[in-house]
Amino acid sequence: MRRGGRAAGLVRHAALAALAAVYLYPVALMVVGSLKPDASVLPELATWRGLFPERVSLQNYRDVLARVDFLRYLASSAWIAAATVALGLAVNAPAGYALARLRWRARRRALAFVLALLVIPFEAVAVPLLYQVSWLGWRDTYTAQILPFAASAFSIYLFYSFFLDLPRSLEEAARVDGAGPLRAFLLVALPNARPALATCAVLTFLAQWGSFLWPLMVTSGERVRPLPVALAAFHTLPPLAWGDILAFAVMMVAPVVVLFLLFQRWFVEGMAWTGARG
Amino acid sequence: MRATAEREEARAARLMAAPALAGLALFLALPFALAVGLSFTDLRLGAPRPPTFVGLAQYAGALADPRFQRALVNNLVFAAVVVPVQTACALGLALLLHGRLRGRALYRAAFFLPVVFPMALVAVLWTLLYAPGPEGPVNRALSLLTLGRWSPRDFLHDPAWALPAIMAVSVWQGVGFQMVILLAGLQGIPRRLHEAAALDGAGPLRRFLHVTLPGLRNPLAFTALVTTVLAFRLFDQVRIMTRGGPAGATTTAVHEIFETAYVRGQLARASAMTVIFFLAVLGITLAQRRLAAHRRWEA
Structure with a gap:
């Protein structure tokens, strides 16, 4: 399909960027939340502090390793x-x-x-x-x-x-x-x-x-x-500590995400190829 | 001379196929046969006496069980909503990404990322996003979208909202998989078909309906089948987010099988449910294959 014009391209980029931002918002909340003090994760979650915290620390990660x-x-x-x-x-x-x-x-x-x-x-x-x-x-x-x-x-x-x-x-x-x-x-x-x-x-x-x-x-x-x-x-x-839970989640998914970024071609093409065969 | 070569080839073939075939026989065919066999007995975990033959009693019991009925209905509703919604979203994304576009790999990676996330993690993350009260991000977003008319609710404990909430999570996690397959399908449609249609005076909408959609027939049929089967296999999100509740609003066939076998120890009843579940999946697979084959024959 031919798509003409610089304006059309810009509209497409704007739409895709907006969609990707909304789509990845939960992932961003997970990563940022894992770096915030437990008590402020939930109350600040839907505010701009959910993405731009006052202070960040690795305390939750240390807590996870200590608790389990x-x-x-x-x-x-x-x-x-x-x-x-x-x-x-x-x-x-x-x-x-x-x-x-x-x-x-x-x-x-x-x-x-x-x-x-x-x-x-x-x-x-x-x-x-x-x-x-x-x-x-x-x-x-x-x-x-x-x-x-x-x-x-x-x-x-x-x-x-x-x-x-x-x-x-x-x-x-x-x-x-x-x-x-x-x-x-x-x-x-x-x-x-x-x-x-x-x-x-x-x-x-x-x-x-x-x-x-x-x-x-x-x-x-x-x-x-x-x-x-x-x-x-x-x-x-117990005790319910969302910062710790998110830190656990980030550590659990990090290896897969690294593998995905390294071998993206095989992840995506593999699935597409399976689809074409089906 | 030739005969020895043929015998050698047959021997090598058996040697190469044997381990995998033995594994399938032992860990798939045998337990499946066992499920069918057990479903005609009254076996319970830890029962003192040996199981006896009870005919179709377990099937009658399973089908009369209101929770299992509810589970099957939930699976159907889940599939009926998630398959079209997810397919439409994936098709929209694939169309946006198709064609020359700078940074396409980056966008594609963004939408594909949740596909590599373990479902358990997705379920836990969304439990947080569905937090009741105005501080929950989903409540907050709906409140913004309705200009403040939305009153915050506890999605996962609300009988009307729990299943839709789980549907949304499943679409979020799965749309990238469908998108990638449809995108590959779009790239397989010859450019000249679009050009010929454009020369004939077909506008974008007609080209979409008469060139793009027919060209995507096979990938669409495949992704619809995979998503429908996944809808029937639904378990992880339900177990973690709602445990089938509130009051069975989100229970599924696999969740009931798990509860019946693992929590209540009723192996025979769970086996009957397993066979019913399998027949449902088989029925969907055969129906969809027939539909796809039929359309191919028409074309």
């Missing part, structure tokens, strides 16, 4: 997310490749199995999975929060459609040179699959970093509790 074991929650979340991403890539990429590229007898049935499971949302298995995990003695473990999420029908489908679209010529050259299917996958297909790997890693990471229902069900103590469940508990932990 924040670093333990952070380490738990980081480990759960990192391990799930690594395991997920390790099992889903080869599965997608085998389904897209290799000839084997059960291929069609395996593909139908994956596609059928694609429509089952996690919430539809949470209750029996809790039963299963309790029976295995995995309650209050990292294993229960990592292992069930490694294999993913969605990730397999993502790799499957990526490898279907990848030109065959590269691998065929390798195969002619005597490389077996495994070597062709590892040395030729995988290095060319960076967009799919990045998309899958980002989506798995976000899902695990934000996961709430399952850890709420499967963890009862502090030991393996991840950040979202810890935040919900901290939010209702």
